[in-house]
Amino acid sequence: MRYSALDIVRQAFSGNRHWKPVWREPQPKAHYDVIIVGGGGHGLSTAYYLAKEFGITNIAVLEKGYIGSGNVGRNTTIIRSNYLLEGNEPFYEFSMKLWEGLEQDFNYNAMVSQRGVINLFHSDGQRDAYARRGNAMMMHGVDAQLLDREEVRKMMPYLNFDHARFPVLGGLLQKRGGTARHDAVAWGYARGADQRGVDLIQHCEVTGIRRDEAGRVLGVETSKGFIGCNKLALATAGHTSVTGQMAGLRLPIETHVLQAFVSEGLKPVIHNVITYGAGHFYISQSDKGGLVFGADIDYYSSYAQRGNLATVEHTIEEGVSLIPGLSRVKVLRAWGGVMDMSMDGSPIIDRTPIDNLYLNCGWCYGGFKATPASGFCFAHLIAKDEPHYTARFLRLDRFERGLAIDEGGKGPQPNLH
Amino acid sequence: MASLITCPHCGSRPKEEFSIRGDALPQRPAAHAPDEAWHAYVYLRDNVKGVIFEHWHHVGGCRRYLVVERDNVSHDVLSVTDAARFRRAAASGQDGVVAAGKDLA
Numbered sequence: 400m401r402y403s404a405l406d407i408v409r410q411a412f413s414g415n416r417h418w419k420p421v422w423r424e425p426q427p428k429a430h431y432d433v434i435i436v437g438g439g440g441h442g443l444s445t446a447y448y449l450a451k452e453f454g455i456t457n458i459a460v461l462e463k464g465y466i467g468s469g470n471v472g473r474n475t476t477i478i479r480s481n482y483l484l485e486g487n488e489p490f491y492e493f494s495m496k497l498w499e500g501l502e503q504d505f506n507y508n509a510m511v512s513q514r515g516v517i518n519l520f521h522s523d524g525q526r527d528a529y530a531r532r533g534n535a536m537m538m539h540g541v542d543a544q545l546l547d548r549e550e551v552r553k554m555m556p557y558l559n560f561d562h563a564r565f566p567v568l569g570g571l572l573q574k575r576g577g578t579a580r581h582d583a584v585a586w587g588y589a590r591g592a593d594q595r596g597v598d599l600i601q602h603c604e605v606t607g608i609r610r611d612e613a614g615r616v617l618g619v620e621t622s623k624g625f626i627g628c629n630k631l632a633l634a635t636a637g638h639t640s641v642t643g644q645m646a647g648l649r650l651p652i653e654t655h656v657l658q659a660f661v662s663e664g665l666k667p668v669i670h671n672v673i674t675y676g677a678g679h680f681y682i683s684q685s686d687k688g689g690l691v692f693g694a695d696i697d698y699y700s701s702y703a704q705r706g707n708l709a710t711v712e713h714t715i716e717e718g719v720s721l722i723p724g725l726s727r728v729k730v731l732r733a734w735g736g737v738m739d740m741s742m743d744g745s746p747i748i749d750r751t752p753i754d755n756l757y758l759n760c761g762w763c764y765g766g767f768k769a770t771p772a773s774g775f776c777f778a779h780l781i782a783k784d785e786p787h788y789t790a791r792f793l794r795l796d797r798f799e800r801g802l803a804i805d806e807g808g809k810g811p812q813p814n815l816h
Numbered sequence: 817m818a819s820l821i822t823c824p825h826c827g828s829r830p831k832e833e834f835s836i837r838g839d840a841l842p843q844r845p846a847a848h849a850p851d852e853a854w855h856a857y858v859y860l861r862d863n864v865k866g867v868i869f870e871h872w873h874h875v876g877g878c879r880r881y882l883v884v885e886r887d888n889v890s891h892d893v894l895s896v897t898d899a900a901r902f903r904r905a906a907a908s909g910q911d912g913v914v915a916a917g918k919d920l921a
């Protein structure tokens with residue numbers, strides 16, 4: 400499916416009734432070179448880069464729902480690369496660079512908007528920590544600016560600067576950060592993969608992993624029958640423990656629910672992405688005008704894609720304490736997504752103890768921004784059997800080797816990351 | 817998720833009074849157990865989809881650790897037991913920890 404200006408005119412005169420589906424709906428073949436379980440952002444981008452960059456096109460992506468029904472359509476669409484640690488920053492910066500060229504690369508409008516991401520700080524200690532993070536970013540060639548209170552006030556005068564407990568003292572700004580249209584990211588990758596011959600098989604739930612006596616994966620049992628493969632790749636964040644269990648893997652992951660919210664449409668008011676250093680609140684404004692925001696996970700383990708009212712209250716209290724003007728804004732929708740909370744808050748892109756089984760998981764609530772690099776690095780791993788340079792720290796065995804990548808310094812407590 | 821948790825010491829209380837620690841089933845290995853045992857205890861989780869046992873700390877009440885048995889898909893709370901009692905019942909050789917939780921409910 401390709402688009403042109405002429406198409407738009409032609410379709411407009413015929414009531415927009417003749418648009419063709421953007422990707423095929425193939426029946427599964429008996430065998431593929433690579434099967435990717437999970438048709439979310441990461442699974443689709445993995446298939447796309449495998450086909451485009453690594454020349455493997457005999458691929459199936461198996462999705463139990465429909466394309467875009469999982470977390471790729473449930474996030475707050477923030478993209479950024481403002482990490483501290485060596486294990487994370489080059490990886491997320493690689494992702495940021497892919498975002499910057501993504502629309503040209505897959506020829507689809509993903510509405511990537513580099514409107515700037517600012518992390519506010521509220522104490523001297525927090526300022527020092529952010530200065531350190533900004534310096535670490537610059538050491539990796541990433542843009543970072545430490546703004547003082549007056550500079551922040553010029554950008555966002557509506558903040559509660561004189562809050563008695565958490566005054567806004569300044570912020571760490573990454574100008575290249577911003578937002579992207581999450582559904583379009585899924586659609587763009589899906590279309591690009593489909594055009595290169597990848598079979599996107601929707602409503603096909605994997606129910607088991609078949610292995611031979613030596614332990615190698617032969618294929619997967621699905622709701623559409625058995626499908627064989629040479630290599631099996633799991634990109635099922637949220638349900639990684641469930642699919643991992645099918646291959647006997649016990650993983651450093653707990654599943655939790657995170658909620659997100661969108662308000663009624665407003666005139667342009669919030670021009671950047673703002674995160675509240677005193678809480679875990681983050682907010683931006685979509686191009687439709689709705690304020691998109693969220694905060695902490697619900698803290699208890701959950702596989703349900705719905706959250707708790709106490710967390711709704713907590714989130715909105717944080718929002719109003721940072722931006723008092725929000726108090727009269729009406730919330731239009733709230734939703735939940737389930738995510739892999741890993742033991743150090745960082746993801747895993749690695750091989751497994753099973754020879755031809757590959758794992759992409761543990762994205763906590765940072766998976767969306769990583770979509771391009773996650774797919775690229777996972778494709779690299781699957782195609783070459785060695786990690787991409789920027790993802791070499793994201794190993795499955797890093798916990799037993801004492802090499803956890805704990806950005807927040809919170810220890811092995813998944814609900815705190 | 818239920819809004820109320822029935823604490824065995826304090827009665828029916830709002831769930832915001834509790835702080836959630838995580839999976840209650842991993843057993844702390846002996847101090848000199850091999851690294852693999854400690855790695856499994858500290859980092860690996862079954863992360864079952866369905867009925868789970870979780871440590872909840874009643875920070876806004878009796879400050880006891882409790883074991884909350886609940887379904888993490890339907891969010892139903894099935895039982896709440898004092899953690900010490902839960903562990904003793906499990907250690908006394910009853911029919912597995914899962915059964916112990918149910919007996920004490």
